[in-house]
Amino acid sequence: MFIKSIAAKIFAKKVVQKTQAWANNPVATQQAVFNSLIKTAQNTEFGKNHHFDTIKTYQDFATNVPIRDYEDLKPYVEKVVKGQENILWPGKPLYFAKTSGTTSGAKYIPLTKESMPYHIEAARNAILHYIHETGKADFVSGKMIFLQGSPIMEEKYGIQFGRLSGIVAHFVPKYLQKNRMPSWETNCMEDWEAKIDAIVEETFNENMTVISGIPSWVQMYFEKLHQKGGKPVGDIFKNFNLFIYGGVNYEPYRAKFENLIGRKVPSIELFPASEGFFAYQDSQTEKGMLLLLNAGMFYEFIKSDEFHSDKPKRYTIGEVELGVNYVLIISTNAGLWGYNIGDTVQFTSLKPYRVIVSGRIKHYISAFGEHVIGKEVESALQEAMEGTSIRVNEFTVAPQINPTNGLPYHEWFIEFDTEASGEPTNWTTFALAIDNAMRKQNSYYDDLIVGNILQTAVITKVAKNGFQEYMKSIGKLGGQNKVPRLANDRKIVDLLTTIK
Known part of the structure; x- marks a missing residue:
């Protein structure tokens, strides 16, 4: 070791x-x-x-x-x-x-x-940079899991077809094969919910040191671990010391993750x-x-x-x-x-x-000329949550151009972590905190509020597991799929409102 x-x-x-x-x-x-x-x-x-x-x-x-x-x-x-x-x-x-x-x-x-080869080397080198900077390398002897799509390929005209994460699974270095989880059979499962259940069973009693995946789907894994063990993930996996993620900004999830894990865990961000x-x-x-x-x-x-x-x-x-x-x-x-x-x-x-x-570039809100981008809504939510007990599982934002009453507004559809008492105690105050954070970042949005073109942001609560049900309804549950943080229309949120 x-x-x-x-x-x-x-x-x-x-x-x-x-x-x-x-x-x-x-x-x-x-x-x-x-x-x-x-x-x-x-x-x-x-x-x-x-x-x-x-x-x-x-x-x-x-x-x-x-x-x-x-x-x-x-x-x-x-x-x-x-x-x-x-x-x-x-x-x-x-x-x-x-x-x-x-x-x-x-x-x-x-x-x-x-x-x-560059796909493989980049993921490897990210971990090696962490080792070099921190001097921490004990985790290489433990078990590692990479939540990913099925590695099953289909072949046409001499070319293999599959999901990127599944393709990459074929290139895990030999020196990591014994450390890698889950089993090949579990990894090949197509049903994402059944796959997560199987991964929980396989990993629950293992020495997991590195966990990797898109935060929204790792969160699902952590919640099921917590349900099975009745204690924080950090107590189940005492040597879990590195979280590797990509695909979405981790910050909106960080407070929820630390609550699920029971402690802070160093992380590495990837852009694959x-x-x-x-x-x-x-x-x-x-x-x-x-x-x-x-x-x-x-x-x-x-x-x-x-x-x-x-x-x-x-x-x-x-x-x-x-x-x-x-x-x-x-x-x-x-x-x-x-x-x-x-x-x-x-x-x-x-x-x-x-x-x-x-x-x-296709995910933005500019229904009123405000040019709001993903980074801004993520930062605004993070700022509004600071110093509070509010925990968010998932969210998306859409414009409401034709409200039944009053001025138009940006509508924030948020799934709060109700099990951890993560809802706002005062919804109006929380909405105003989000709005103020947005105004500081985006002068166009600020002008629209000051000019009485838009009213303060409105929060709509999404039912527990609502975003998972939405992703399932469009055939994109699990793998590399993720919910867009914002859109210039209401196609996503109109579907969300039908989920009970």
């Missing part, structure tokens, strides 16, 4: 040194990635259609390759799905990660032999997606996640408030600024080119380049 911990520390030091080498040379690192991508894809169908053989500079690339989302790239992807070679990237991909698109139905994101593993938290003391500039991806950034203009300016890594909301655009060694992944980011540091995920 002790030998494994020592080996992890030595390996961690080497990885951190390699990371520092490229992080200290960001522009040169990205230029090298850019050159490699263009050269490698020059003779693909996409490369020929976009004159890659004439591209010598980034400006050449920006001129020849427009920004695309999945729908725009779909004609190329469909050819690859049907088994055609050399379309977006040389040869055929190893896998297609199947995801749920909000506008295009199922999306198929290619994963190639060149891109796949089917399109690439973009960043991970490399420091416990610095805000943001280290943007991975050497991972086979070339990044471009467009200011979110300019994104919908005719010809928005495209920025490269050396041109970005702190605190600006950018739409993240990628070109990758999996064959995505000028691709809008839909996420928005803000830089918290430029030496090295660290980011936070600020929201989704």
Whole structure:
């Protein structure tokens, strides 16, 4: 056991040194990635259609390759799905990660032999950075669980299809196989609720040291553990000392998690997606996640408030600024080119380049010109909860444009943790606290309140497990799926109100 911990520390030091080498040379690192991508894809169908053989500079690339989302790239992807070679990237991909698109139905994101290793290395390196910074490595000898989708694949035209988290399950290093949980059979279960029940049974008496997953689904696991054991998760798993998460902001969940666990547990934030593993938290003391500039991806950034203009300016890594909301655009060694992944980011540091995920370009509220983004509603709720016993399980926000009485407003649909007495004692005061926090962050919203265009935010209570029932009703319970924090319409909340 002790030998494994020592080996992890030595390996961690080497990885951190390699990371520092490229992080200290960001522009040169990205230029090298850019050159490699263009050269490698020059003779693909996409490369020929976009004159890659004439591209010598980034400006050449920006001129020849427009920004695309999945729908725009779909004609190329469909050819690859049907088994055609050399379309977006040389040869055929190893896998297609199947995801749920909000506008295009199922999306198929290619994963190639060149891109796949970076998904694995990034997750590993995030843990190694934690070990190097803190000196803590005993957890590597315990059991680890990664709540993920089924690893069962289907094959078409020599390409494997599956969920990203399920695909990654096939690449767990041999030295972690004995530590990994749950069992392969349990991991293959498709019914998420039954799967969580099985995971609880398998892990309850194990020495769990690392737990990883999207917070909303880990919360479900923790609640079932608590129900079974009748005590905090931290007492059930006395050596549980590291929580790894991604997909959503942890802060709205933190108070609830600490209550369920019974103590504080260090955490590592990841920024993975089917399109690439973009960043991970490399420091416990610095805000943001280290943007991975050497991972086979070339990044471009467009200011979110300019994104919908005719010809928005495209920025490269050396041109970005702190605190600006950018739409993240990628070109990758999996064959995505000028691709809008839909996420928005803000830089918290430029030496090295660290980011936070600020929201989704399609998930916002601007029914009255307020331009509210995900980061703002998450921060407002967190601020309103500070110093209170209020605990929130899940929430989403939508505009109410046509109320039956009075001015329009933003309606917050919140599922409170009633078992932990986590409801507000004074709902009006809590709503006002949220509203004041929003006004401090967003001057447009403040103007609308001051100008009597909007009234103070309204809170609507969601029944216990209401969000789980909503996700189940749309076929997205578990796995990588998550509830949008906000929307510019009421499609989500109209369904929520039908759940009793």
